[in-house]
Amino acid sequence: MTQAEPEAAESVVVESFHYDPIQADAEPIQSIPGVEEFFEDYLELDYEPARVALGKQLFHDTRLSNDNTLSCSSCHDLRYAGIDRSATATGVRGQVGPINTPTVFNSAFNFSQFWDGRASDLEAQADGPPNAGGEMDSNWEEITTKLSQDKVVMDMLSAAWPDEDFSEGIDSRFWLEAIADFERTLITPAAPFDQYLQGDPSAISEEAKQGYQLFKDVGCTECHNGMAVGGKSFQRLGRKRPYFNSHTGGVDLGRFNITGDEEDRHNFKVPALRNVALTGPWFHDGTQESLSEAVRSMGEFQLDLDLSDGQVQRIVAFLVSLTGEYEGRSLRDVQNTAASNQ
Ligand code: HEC
Ligand code: HEC
Structure with missing residues (x-):
């Protein structure tokens, strides 16, 4: 009704x-449901504790940022429900971002990631912040160079994918999968x-x-x-009464920024x-x-x-x-x- x-x-x-x-x-x-049931029945994925362990390490690892100051958990603090307790996020060198940090808890349930849904899954999402100049301002080549000098991390990587040979280099997809698998346990x-x-x-x-x-x-x-x-x-913010009276720039355009479709103006996940x-x-x-x-x-x-x-x-x-x-x-x-x- x-x-x-x-x-x-x-x-x-x-x-x-x-x-x-x-x-x-x-x-x-x-x-x-519980974590294992969530992986197996809901996501239809194998629950691999060694990948989750590596992902947890990476999630808290400041080497994912260019100046080794920020980890994912700096903005998504698991002690504070997975957020940064600010109106908008702050990246490396104190850069204030344009948009509020959503929680990582239960993000595995989202049909797409980010407010505007520009990442289709958690792997694609995790590729964003390390490469974003305003957030961690790094890249996977730089990160992999740092991480591959750490025996603990390399042992965790081998335990997570025992059949892979990482001596010739490490594709970033392994880091991304581990981070995403860890996030899938954050329910x-x-x-x-x-x-x-x-x-x-x-x-x-x-x-x-x-x-x-x-x-x-x-x-x-x-x-x-x-x-x-x-x-x-995705739904329009201001579906029944206008929310964006004068403020229609930047991130407020929502999904319109991705599709360019008028129908998507001010639509958010x-x-x-x-x-x-x-x-x-x-x-x-x-x-x-x-x-x-x-x-x-x-x-x-x-x-x-x-x-x-x-x-x-x-x-x-x-x-x-x-x-x-x-x-x-x-x-x-x-x-x-x-x-x-x-
Ligand atoms: C500088 C702060 C910052 C850092 C560092 C950061 N995030 Fe975020 N995160 C954000 C903000 C802000 C958004 C929303 C951006 C948007 O929607 O445009 C976001 C969105 C997300 C989402 C989407 C959630 C949803 O409901 O759509 C996930 C998942 C996530 N981040 C995980 C991560 C992971 C994993 C890392 C580390 C690789 C990370 N974040 C690093 C601030 C940060
Ligand atoms: C037509 C779809 C729609 C309906 C109906 C709706 N919401 Fe929402 N809700 C949204 C959208 C979209 C957002 C995100 C707004 C934004 O982009 O900032 C949201 C955000 C929220 C938030 C803030 C969440 C956050 O993490 O920032 C709360 C709380 C909320 N809704 C509660 C409610 C309640 C309570 C009702 C009923 C009175 C309701 N919503 C009805 C679509 C809807």
Whole structure:
């Protein structure tokens, strides 16, 4: 059901609130599986721990940047839900970039990578930052020269591909595959919402249950659905009310920059909402400073709906219940620990 009238939404949804019983098979959102099941059943890939181990090393390795100052994890800090906690990213030599850093957690669910979807998969994506002048400003030849002098890394590479002979040189595709395989392990199952989906009614608050019902009723699930609660289509930001009043340059053109097609102007990949409570500031331009603000804007610009404070609060409670676990620990706890050690 879509609410066309903001006032109707207010009176119907807030005054006499109901929510439907959960039917896991019929819900627009599904639970995230464990890592091995994800590789084998969902991605139909072999789970190779030696490749994952190499990828983890590379992800945290500053030798991927020209001046050895930045690794992938500098911008995608796994202790902080895979982001840099800034409106836009900062590359080598303090260069401030034009766009917000999305999380690497659950990026394996995305049907394409980057806000504008210009990389078709994680391997193609990982080729971007090392070569980007504004990010790591290096290239694979330079990186391979540095890494091939490190016996630990070379042993990990041989363990990952025991049948390959690397004595004549190393194709960058091996580094990229290892990084991508590591990223495929960065999925976050066991969120309170997943426990709720799996039949535990006490896993989330009443407020979050009502928020989920609203999320479905007002039409958020049209774009944000599936295991990752997004990542499955391109959609225009400002579909119902103009978002880009005067600001129509650069990265704000979104997918138009890739296709040149008018239809794609201001189209962005719908972000996955797993762990979204921890990944602010929000939107491709990093303009939304609170989750409430982001939810309110979505109602306005995507659905032509002025959500009430109570509705926003319920939806936020639902979104908070999407915070999952990595290596058996809630990302929320991981972040709190990191913050208290700073
Ligand atoms: C200087 C900061 C920075 C560094 C270093 C960096 N990234 Fe990113 N990453 C970003 C930004 C900013 C974006 C979004 C760019 C865009 O969409 O145009 C991004 C996008 C991504 C995405 C796409 C996620 C999505 O939802 O579309 C993945 C995956 C990713 N980075 C992984 C990596 C890996 C792997 C490395 C190391 C090889 C890396 N990043 C290095 C800032 C950085
Ligand atoms: C027509 C498709 C569509 C609908 C409907 C929609 N969204 Fe979105 N949502 C998007 C797109 C596209 C973005 C990325 C915006 C950008 O480019 O900055 C987004 C971004 C978000 C973000 C920020 C994520 C981030 O990592 O920055 C949140 C939170 C969000 N949506 C929640 C909602 C909620 C809640 C609703 C319902 C009230 C909703 N969305 C309805 C398409 C949609």
